[in-house]
Amino acid sequence: MSAAREPVLDVRNLRVRIGEADVVDGVDLSIAPGETLALVGESGCGKSLTALALIGLLPEAARRIDGEIRLSGERIDALPERVMNRIRGGRIGMIFQEPVASLDPLMSVGGQIAEALALEGPITPREARERAIAMLDHVGITKPELRVDQYPFELSGGMCQRVMIAMAMIRRPLLLVADEPTTALDVTIQAQILRLMADLRAETGAAVLLITHDMGVVAETAERIAVMYAGRVVETGRVADVFAAPRHPYTALLMRTIPRLEGARKVALPAIAGSVPDVASWPVGCRFAPRCPLATDRCRAEAPPLAPVGAPSQRAACWHTDRVSEIAA
Amino acid sequence: MASATSLARRIAPPRLWPFLAIAAILVVGAVLAPLIAPYDPNAQNLLGRLRAPGTEVRGVVYWLGSDELGRDLLSRLIHGARVSLTVAALSVVASGIVGTVLGMIAAWYRGIVGAIIMRLVDIVLSVPAILLAIITVAIMGPGLVNVVVVLAFTRWPRYARVAYGQTLGLASMPYVRLSRFMGGSTLWVLGRHVLPNIVGPIMVVATLEFGLMVLFEAGLSFLGLGVQPPTPSWGSILATGRNYVTTAWWIAVFPGLFLFLLVLTVNVLGDHVRDVVEGRR
Numbered sequence: 001m002s003a004a005r006e007p008v009l010d011v012r013n014l015r016v017r018i019g020e021a022d023v024v025d026g027v028d029l030s031i032a033p034g035e036t037l038a039l040v041g042e043s044g045c046g047k048s049l050t051a052l053a054l055i056g057l058l059p060e061a062a063r064r065i066d067g068e069i070r071l072s073g074e075r076i077d078a079l080p081e082r083v084m085n086r087i088r089g090g091r092i093g094m095i096f097q098e099p100v101a102s103l104d105p106l107m108s109v110g111g112q113i114a115e116a117l118a119l120e121g122p123i124t125p126r127e128a129r130e131r132a133i134a135m136l137d138h139v140g141i142t143k144p145e146l147r148v149d150q151y152p153f154e155l156s157g158g159m160c161q162r163v164m165i166a167m168a169m170i171r172r173p174l175l176l177v178a179d180e181p182t183t184a185l186d187v188t189i190q191a192q193i194l195r196l197m198a199d200l201r202a203e204t205g206a207a208v209l210l211i212t213h214d215m216g217v218v219a220e221t222a223e224r225i226a227v228m229y230a231g232r233v234v235e236t237g238r239v240a241d242v243f244a245a246p247r248h249p250y251t252a253l254l255m256r257t258i259p260r261l262e263g264a265r266k267v268a269l270p271a272i273a274g275s276v277p278d279v280a281s282w283p284v285g286c287r288f289a290p291r292c293p294l295a296t297d298r299c300r301a302e303a304p305p306l307a308p309v310g311a312p313s314q315r316a317a318c319w320h321t322d323r324v325s326e327i328a329a
Numbered sequence: 330m331a332s333a334t335s336l337a338r339r340i341a342p343p344r345l346w347p348f349l350a351i352a353a354i355l356v357v358g359a360v361l362a363p364l365i366a367p368y369d370p371n372a373q374n375l376l377g378r379l380r381a382p383g384t385e386v387r388g389v390v391y392w393l394g395s396d397e398l399g400r401d402l403l404s405r406l407i408h409g410a411r412v413s414l415t416v417a418a419l420s421v422v423a424s425g426i427v428g429t430v431l432g433m434i435a436a437w438y439r440g441i442v443g444a445i446i447m448r449l450v451d452i453v454l455s456v457p458a459i460l461l462a463i464i465t466v467a468i469m470g471p472g473l474v475n476v477v478v479v480l481a482f483t484r485w486p487r488y489a490r491v492a493y494g495q496t497l498g499l500a501s502m503p504y505v506r507l508s509r510f511m512g513g514s515t516l517w518v519l520g521r522h523v524l525p526n527i528v529g530p531i532m533v534v535a536t537l538e539f540g541l542m543v544l545f546e547a548g549l550s551f552l553g554l555g556v557q558p559p560t561p562s563w564g565s566i567l568a569t570g571r572n573y574v575t576t577a578w579w580i581a582v583f584p585g586l587f588l589f590l591l592v593l594t595v596n597v598l599g600d601h602v603r604d605v606v607e608g609r610r
Contacts, residue, residue: 085514086512090512097503119512
């Protein structure tokens, strides 16, 4: 395949409005086949709403007011609910944050995986069961023929997340949307789940949209990163490039918050002063300006565009990209 | 690991055994009424009118006495259990289905649909049920089927409220959202994920309502709006007994006692069902 291959997901100028405020304000995203894009940001920056808008499942209060969404080149942002239902779960898979709560407590593991198959088309119970067992085996669950008849309360959190992944992948989606897939898990289990997702991605060639606030997870699993702040993408690029030389102060400060093994002990972990401002009080200029050590009058008056800077893959929305190295770790 | 015996004890602890026995006797009695009732419940014997319990008249023993037409009270009560239990069971099922479905729909769609259904619930609940029942029977006429319809119509809001609250809580659960995400239609998600998860609380309401339905049927029959003579019903037997309470106390006392035992049993068992269901969560 060439470099010009069609992106699995291509989003242009996505806007989501709640009440009077645009909580997702002109987001562009693009993911190539087999690629993982990490969408990173603090709570309340709009990353989950972005993902929900992509799959057409926004909460009632929120509306998508603008934006083109293409799945493998095909517009899916104006499709009727009936068609969207076929695409979701079929060509797009989804993994939620809470693996245990994502499984129906009264339905066996096999029953839930069979549900994913039954929604695809007619299938005999026997065939569904066999495919469920095969898929459980595939996601690394031991004794799948025993587990298939067990209920979620009989499984650990990590196993539940494996079942979730089995449900998401059994219909071989083009795109897997994973919303904080490892946040609720132990660190050792996190690594296993991330490896499993990487293996399945390599095997099926699916693109992955990984939503996380954990820069460690990003470093391990993603090829590209999009950092969101207050409803906008402030920096994007290849993970290696962005991590080597962030060009937006927010990215630089986020990187500094990663705890390190080397260096002096008993030093307080760095934090970014303040918190994401409330939607109602987003500033006119750069939305990060109130918390930014580099902010000037220009930043407070005029919002910077997302412009190419640094490495070829990299783009950042900052007037002072040349000074960001001052605050990088 | 809970052994089989400890599980059995949790589901049916020894203190419930007397009530389970009463329930079993009443149900078996109702089902097998024609086989175990000593006499035809409608056979009149004018020579054996208003006889006290235990009296024998020409080879016919009135174990619980006879009524004003010389009919055997015990036989009438056994057959009456059929009416009480059938009406209560049918009305619980009917009102339970209607209420659960409407409650789930209200919680699922919310908005205008939810508002209409839940305000209807408030309206029906605000009118005294017995008054509503009397009005409806007055319009539709008395009879067993109509009593069931009336009770279903007046009692569904109890289930609707519970189903509404439970569904509202479940709608935001990730597994419900996931099923919707995977392309499950409203019917699919409600039927496969919501309904099974709210059946427990609904069952609690249903058992407690069952006792109430027995009383409602008796009350309507007592007022002459329920099952019509000569079909025996505990309520109508009680109503007749009222006229003879000074001379033939047994006609009023025994149906009253049966009603008391049935409702007590149902309520004790209902409380237990609630404890088990709530303890499970």
